[in-house]
Amino acid sequence: MLFRSAAGARLPDPVQPGGYSLVQALKAAGYRTAISGKWHLPMQHLTPATAPRYGFDFCNDRADRSQPYRDARRFTDDAIRFMRENRAQSFFLYLPYVAVHGPHIVPEEDRLRWKERLKGREVGIHPDLLASLEFVDLSVGRVLAALDELGLTGNTLVL
Secondary structure (H helix, E strand, O other): OEEEOOOOOEEEOOOOOOOOOHHHHHHHOOOEEEEOOOOOOOOOOOOOOOHHHHOOOEEOOOOOOOOHHHHHHHHHHHHHHHHHHOOOOOEEEEOOOOOOOOOOOOOHHHHHHHHHHHOOOOOOOOHHHHHHHHHHHHHHHHHHHHHHHOOOHHHOOOO
């Protein structure tokens, strides 16, 4: 299957439904598999109905790019729930956030806090991007804390 890039070049679709991928390999090895977040491949957005074709046992609903903070919270909550429900077995969790992609839609209090922190300094990074990065960092921190709480830290690879 081919798709057109932004420049108009025809490129192969990198992952085919039912094709062999890391997710398929881990599933074949007995892992429970999940995606909690965005699927950024060109041909289709994953839904709970289409995710099994790519090897995922769990998939939440499509990301809403207009609500990246809300989605990051939901993706993190779903990821932690998946880890809790599958802690007694091997699992693979893919957790890609939308929040660091533009446009950066952040709560006004976070924007103002970052503007204040940057006052008088030119760092070349917009305060909204910094607020988004901070929120994703805090979300990943919640996942790492859940791994600790579940006693899975010593037997988990986090990339």
